[in-house]
Amino acid sequence: MSVRLPEPLQRLTTDPDAPLRQGAYRSALRDERVAAILGAALGILFSICFVTGLYSHIQQNPVSWLPIRPRPAGLYRFTQGLHVAAGIASVPVLIAKLWVVWPRFVSFPVARRLSGLVERLGLFPLVAGGIFMTFSGVANIAQWYPWRFSFTASHYWMAWVTMGSIVAHGGAKWAIARRTLARPSRRPALADADPELGTSAEDEAGAGLTRRGLLTTVAAASGVLTLTTIGQTVRPLRRLGLLAPRDPATGPQGRPVNRGAVNAGVVDLAQSPFYRLEVSGRVARPLSLDLKDLRAMPAHDTVLPIACVEGWSFSAPWSGVRIRDLLEMAGAERDRTILIESLEPRGAYRTSTLNPDQAADRDTLLALDLDGETLALDHGYPCRLIAPNRPGVLQTKWVNRVVVL
Numbered sequence: 366m367s368v369r370l371p372e373p374l375q376r377l378t379t380d381p382d383a384p385l386r387q388g389a390y391r392s393a394l395r396d397e398r399v400a401a402i403l404g405a406a407l408g409i410l411f412s413i414c415f416v417t418g419l420y421s422h423i424q425q426n427p428v429s430w431l432p433i434r435p436r437p438a439g440l441y442r443f444t445q446g447l448h449v450a451a452g453i454a455s456v457p458v459l460i461a462k463l464w465v466v467w468p469r470f471v472s473f474p475v476a477r478r479l480s481g482l483v484e485r486l487g488l489f490p491l492v493a494g495g496i497f498m499t500f501s502g503v504a505n506i507a508q509w510y511p512w513r514f515s516f517t518a519s520h521y522w523m524a525w526v527t528m529g530s531i532v533a534h535g536g537a538k539w540a541i542a543r544r545t546l547a548r549p550s551r552r553p554a555l556a557d558a559d560p561e562l563g564t565s566a567e568d569e570a571g572a573g574l575t576r577r578g579l580l581t582t583v584a585a586a587s588g589v590l591t592l593t594t595i596g597q598t599v600r601p602l603r604r605l606g607l608l609a610p611r612d613p614a615t616g617p618q619g620r621p622v623n624r625g626a627v628n629a630g631v632v633d634l635a636q637s638p639f640y641r642l643e644v645s646g647r648v649a650r651p652l653s654l655d656l657k658d659l660r661a662m663p664a665h666d667t668v669l670p671i672a673c674v675e676g677w678s679f680s681a682p683w684s685g686v687r688i689r690d691l692l693e694m695a696g697a698e699r700d701r702t703i704l705i706e707s708l709e710p711r712g713a714y715r716t717s718t719l720n721p722d723q724a725a726d727r728d729t730l731l732a733l734d735l736d737g738e739t740l741a742l743d744h745g746y747p748c749r750l751i752a753p754n755r756p757g758v759l760q761t762k763w764v765n766r767v768v769v770l
């Protein structure tokens with residue numbers, strides 16, 4: 366499309382001082398090649414975040430046409446670790462990319478052609494979306510909520526806006542980026558950048574940061590940020606976890622906790638001698654079991670991860686009663702969704718559901734023990750759900766009811 370803007374609008378958007386202003390932002394590093402490389406890196410990192418983020422979304426908001434399978438058991442731990450690592454790695458890349466292309470946002474004229482104006486307006490959701498996604502994600506893993514709106518809803522919907530803009534922008538820039546990257550790299554010509562300085566060839570050779578230097582710095586910053594954060598999941602990197610909000614070895618029973626029994630308001634109920642686990646709903650024989658009954662049932666051992674959406678995780682040995690044994694004992698109808706309820710009086714985490722495949726899995730347990738000891742109160746005593754390939758937020762603690770829907 367090549368529609369000229371009407372004359373008055375052109376004049377309005379044309380700044381007589383344009384060359385001067387642009388000169389103020391001149392740097393030999395602000396070139397198309399650097400912009401293309403950083404753009405490609407951001408495109409890849411954001412795509413990884415988008416795909417793994419969608420997976421996390423359907424884990425937490427199940428859809429009937431794409432049921433979550435219980436295997437591989439460690440899949441969610443991997444995808445969510447990758448989500449957070451790629452998001453963190455993208456922070457320095459995004460900052461560098463914005464720095465490189467900044468003069469274009471403030472340049473005049475805003476646009477001579479309608480297509481240019483459309484492209485320029487399209488930068489708004491791209492830039493705002495990129496900044497919002499990384500900022501809200503990083504704030505969330507640091508458990509800092511400087512806003513009133515729901516993190517999950519806004520992070521999810523803005524992901525579509527951002528990804529849509531990335532696809533549109535990538536499409537618009539594809540040809541030019543390919544051409545730029547296909548050309549052999551040459552030293553950025555500082556003399557071109559600011560002719561008034563009359564830079565000589567000698568100055569050029571020793572002039573500040575090179576293009577490679579800039580890209581290496583950005584890559585190193587990404588690497589360091591990522592390494593110092595994934596210590597919250599990758600145990601050998603634990604001691605590097607300077608920026609990790611969670612240490613995988615600190616907490617009751619040497620395991621981290623997000624929300625403990627006090628904050629959840631379950632201290633008394635969980636320790637009450639009147640505690641019962643009820644199995645109800647579409648069952649032939651509703652059950653009401655106390656702790657002794659649960660201990661008398663066949664115990665099953667497994668090693669499974671708790672993988673928080675925030676990216677931290679730990680794998681541990683659990684022992685307890687299989688959900689499928691409980692369902693069989695109660696004479697539950699087959700192929701039903703199972704609701705798991707907590708003693709917790711309120712809050713988003715007090716229930717979760719299991720689809721029929723998940724409920725039937727041999728490793729889907731109401732765990733009574735962690736690391737061979739009775740579950741600590743903060744880890745969900747008297748019993749908690751633990752199931753393969755599942756976000757931590759759905760591993761419901763302090764369970765007192767299993768309902769066959």
Ligand SMILES: Nc1nc2c(c(=O)[nH]1)N[C@H]1C(S)=C(S)[C@@H](COP(=O)(O)O)O[C@H]1N2
Nearest residue numbers: 621622624673707714744757758760761762
């Ligand atoms: N009832 C209840 N279950 C819950 C939670 C909660 O707040 N209430 N937190 C969930 C979250 S977000 C995570 S990551 C895991 C953490 O398990 P842990 O505290 O044993 O490490 O428990 C999950 N189960």
Ligand SMILES: [Mo]
Nearest residue numbers: 673674757758
């Ligand atoms: Mo979590």
